[in-house]
Amino acid sequence: MVRFTVLASGSKGNSTVVSGGRTRILVDAGLSCRELFKRMKAAGEDPATLDAIIITHEHQDHVNGLGVTARKLGIPVYFTEGTHRAWMRWLTPRRQMTYKQWLEECRRQAAARQAETEPSEGDPDDIEVGADPVSSAEETACDAPEAPEPPRPEKDPTFLPSVQYFQAGQSLQIGDILVSPFTIPHDAVDPVGFVFQAEGVRMAVATDLGYVTPNVKAQLKKLDLLLLESNHDLEMLRDGPYPWSVKQRVLSRVGHLSNEAAAQFLETEYDGQATYVILGHLSESNNLPDLARVTAERALNGRASLLANRLLLAAQHEPMLPVCF
Numbered sequence: 001m002v003r004f005t006v007l008a009s010g011s012k013g014n015s016t017v018v019s020g021g022r023t024r025i026l027v028d029a030g031l032s033c034r035e036l037f038k039r040m041k042a043a044g045e046d047p048a049t050l051d052a053i054i055i056t057h058e059h060q061d062h063v064n065g066l067g068v069t070a071r072k073l074g075i076p077v078y079f080t081e082g083t084h085r086a087w088m089r090w091l092t093p094r095r096q097m098t099y100k101q102w103l104e105e106c107r108r109q110a111a112a113r114q115a116e117t118e119p120s121e122g123d124p125d126d127i128e129v130g131a132d133p134v135s136s137a138e139e140t141a142c143d144a145p146e147a148p149e150p151p152r153p154e155k156d157p158t159f160l161p162s163v164q165y166f167q168a169g170q171s172l173q174i175g176d177i178l179v180s181p182f183t184i185p186h187d188a189v190d191p192v193g194f195v196f197q198a199e200g201v202r203m204a205v206a207t208d209l210g211y212v213t214p215n216v217k218a219q220l221k222k223l224d225l226l227l228l229e230s231n232h233d234l235e236m237l238r239d240g241p242y243p244w245s246v247k248q249r250v251l252s253r254v255g256h257l258s259n260e261a262a263a264q265f266l267e268t269e270y271d272g273q274a275t276y277v278i279l280g281h282l283s284e285s286n287n288l289p290d291l292a293r294v295t296a297e298r299a300l301n302g303r304a305s306l307l308a309n310r311l312l313l314a315a316q317h318e319p320m321l322p323v324c325f
């Protein structure tokens with residue numbers, strides 16, 4: 001049986017389980033591991049049966065629980081290389097030094113150089129390296145290359161049991177599910193949407209996109225299920241509480257899809273094939289579920305041939321009932 005279960009959708013966390021054949025994939029891990037497992041169980045999905053995690057882009061609402069979840073389950077994570085690197089950078093920001101720390105570092109390096117030239121007088125372990133216990137331990141390890149500390153993956157937030165790279169435009173098979181990633185316009189390093197195909201059922205995830213590009217339109221054809229962003233109502237965003245710079249970011253060509261833009265796509269470009277259209281990534285500040293629903297309904301009902309499409313809303317704070325085929 002094929003199942004599509006949205007666990008969470010919105011700027012506080014995104015995650016969906018796609019199941020087909022004997023394979024189960026978690027799409028994004030934007031909630032804490034604990035919350036992900038709780039919602040999976042509430043929706044009748046067993047976390048222990050997940051085979052892989054696949055990531056759309058590195059924004060926090062899509063990767064928040066990624067490291068912990070992947071390590072706990074011991075399953076591979078699929079990224080584009082750019083997204084993987086961006087995620088690692090996010091977890092290991094460069095450490096800023098104070099002037100005092102910088103002076104101490106200079107003193108330490110000078111002492112270390114002296115110790116190298118006069119090996120009988122110096123013991124690197126005696127040199128004071130400041131108050132940070134982590135850096136002291138790291139330095140000690142670096143100073144003793146013949147006896148390096150064993151790697152401690154549990155201490156490294158970027159450690160993953162296995163990493164697999166994919167590229168937009170190139171399909172990949174994960175177990176029984178064929179995954180076709182496609183580029184979306186969004187302000188991340190290498191953001192993608194997905195079409196998943198299993199047992200002849202095609203399901204697409206298209207959220208976090210500034211607008212519907214010609215390529216995205218081409219990908220979202222002959223679907224059985226479409227999860228489409230309907231992020232904000234244009235008027236609510238314009239009159240709402242966000243600072244102007246954030247409003248501009250959301251409205252930009254690499255921001256988020258408005259109710260109106262989603263409706264325009266549904267009305268003019270969408271082929272009407274999907275049994276289910278799920279509206280997702282709704283803003284809690286600049287949208288109302290009813291507004292998103294009515295705007296999309298109007299677009300679909302304007303086309304008599306699309307009356308069979310069932311319109312659903314994905315929520316931020318609770319999982320949806322699984323959609324089954």
Ligand SMILES: [Zn+2]
Nearest residue numbers: 011059061208
């Ligand atoms: Zn997002």
Ligand SMILES: [Zn+2]
Nearest residue numbers: 057059186208
């Ligand atoms: Zn995003």
